[in-house]
Amino acid sequence: MNKMVVLLGVLLVGALGTAGFYWFQAEQAKTEVQQISVKPLFFPMEKFVMSVNSDPNSRYLVLELTLVTHKPDTVAALKEATPLLRNAMVEHFAKSSHLEVKLAMQQIEEVQKLLLNRFNQTLADNKFEDQLDNVLITNIFIQ
CATH class of the missing domain: 1.20.5 (Single alpha-helices involved in coiled-coils or other helix-helix interfaces)
Structure with a gap:
């Protein structure tokens, strides 16, 4: 027992x-803790083409952006969030005239910071936990 x-x-x-x-x-x-890459990870977005206000002719803004993060999981989330981010760009540039866009693009760093803040706010508003580290304007054309 x-x-x-x-x-x-x-x-x-x-x-x-x-x-x-x-x-x-x-x-x-x-x-x-989520793994963080020492090197930046890049997520190139599709070319963004949008008409901008200009009298009397139609004018276009063409932007190519690359989003930067150090978290591998963020890259996967960006694939899902791309339509939201493109919409945020449309909302931002929709009220801009050709001249305003041309002047703004003379200060590329400021535009990149503004888009970074706008994109991170869009991600947060739509319940994405991931945030971007940087937005790079890799090509621009204003016609």
């Missing part, structure tokens, strides 16, 4: 230890 109690105690301790180990592993997986 005494041996049976000891055996049950050992089995109970073993079972509790095993359960504790698996619980600890599950908690570690939940709180695991």
